[in-house]
Amino acid sequence: MVDIRDVAKHAGVSVSTVSNVLNGRIDQMRKETLKRIEESIKVLKYHPNKLAQQLKTGHVKMLGILVPSIMNPNFAALVNNIESIAKEKYGYQVLLANTSRQDKQEKLFLNDLLSFGVKGVIVVSSSIEKKHFINAINKGMVMVNYDGLTSEEAHNNKKILIDSISMDNFQAGKLAADFLLQQGCKNIVFATIKGNITSRNNKILGFLDSLKNAGLSTKNRIIEGTAQFAYGDSELAEIGKLLANEIIKNNKTLPDGIVAINDMLAIGIISELTRLGVKIPQDISVIGIDNMFLDTLFSPSLTSIASPLSDMATLMVDRLIAMLNGDKIEPREFLFKPYLVKRESVRY
Structure with missing residues (x-):
């Protein structure tokens, strides 16, 4: 059997x-040396002993990712980014849990x-202040939280337990509403799924702030669908269809603009x-939040609010690996600026 000495x-x-090389410590290594070692590993078909690695270091070169549901395309895209960075930059594998x-x-x-x-x-998208997360941290686990900012109480008391990385969801909701208003929409609504999730709540707050700044009423602006399972990550498009029917049946005056909590919901609505028989965007403009790859695959293509997903994934992996390597890093909250991607579902 081939071993490291071979x-x-x-x-x-x-x-x-x-x-x-096996442990990802290649920053100071010459490219020629790294290439020669990688070729030798390939030629000799060497497979590191994971059990031996665990016994020696106390951990294996794997990262865990907890996501609410891989059926949500935004979470799937995030996992894909994290996996690529972990493998290519550090030689780490990824274990995924729904x-x-x-x-x-x-x-x-x-x-x-x-x-x-x-x-x-x-x-991903969970409160890190839950007891089981705190217990795991106390047992030596290193964590980074995505899209689940620390509660206001903990934040004010400066009790940030771990890194928190997210798109600025308040600004995302505000940016979406601002754009619809700029394009001449006068009666806009926010379509979402019921559930007390920090990112969802912040998007709604940003949306309502845009209306206030424009001097518009904020009453009866939120249209909510009810998921059959959990928070509806696997039913987003279907809930969007139900919300579209609700908008048509329960409104004497149709809205001329809709902000959807995410792109899959927007696709269902459209x-x-x-x-x-409603024409998009002539009758109603629709904008989503995510900017997923499906947005350009149907007509009209979906205007959306995007996040720098690759940059966020890189930061998460970099800081997580640094902490696993023993670096003393103070927990921080990082908010990434969203940006608008214009397509065909909003009238110009």
Whole structure:
């Protein structure tokens, strides 16, 4: 069986140099040396012993990711970015868990990660102040939180437990509403799914702030759909269709602009409104929040609010790996600026 000494001999380097490559410590390494070691690993078909690595370092080169549902395309895109960066930049693999926003599932996955020797995890769209997350941190797990900012109370008391990285959801909601108003819309609504989620609430607050600044009433502006399962990550388009019917049936005066909480909901709304004979964007302009790859694959293509997803994923992985390597980093909250991507679903 090939071991690390065989790789070192084949590449003409020391065992410690090969070890540095296996553990992602390549910043100071010459490209020629790195290439030679990688070729030797490939030629010899060397597979590092994960159990031995765990016994030596206390953890394996894997990161865990907890997402509410991979059925949500925005979460899928995030995972894809994280996985690429972790593999290509640091040689880490990724373990993924769909939690359905259930505390029990989150707790079970955290326990499994610890038992496998996985010490680094990215928690997506969940409150990091839950007891099972705090317990895992106390057991030595390193975490980064995505799209789940620290509560206002904890923030004011400066009790930020871990890094929190998110798009500025308040500005996203505000930017979407501002654009519709700038394009001449006078009666706009916000379509969403019921549920007390920080990112959702902040998008709504930003939307309402835009209306206030424009001197418009904020009453009866929020249209909510009810998910059958959890927070509806797997039913977004269908809920959008139901909301479209509600908009048509329950409004004597149709809105001329709709901000959707995310792009899948917007796609469902546009699909059903079109079926009902409403012209998009001539009758109603629609804008989503996510900027996912599906937005350009149907007509009219969807105008959306985008986040710098790759930049956020890079920051999460960089800081998580640094902490796993022993760097002392103070927990911080990072807000990334959203931006507008103009397409065909808003009239000009």
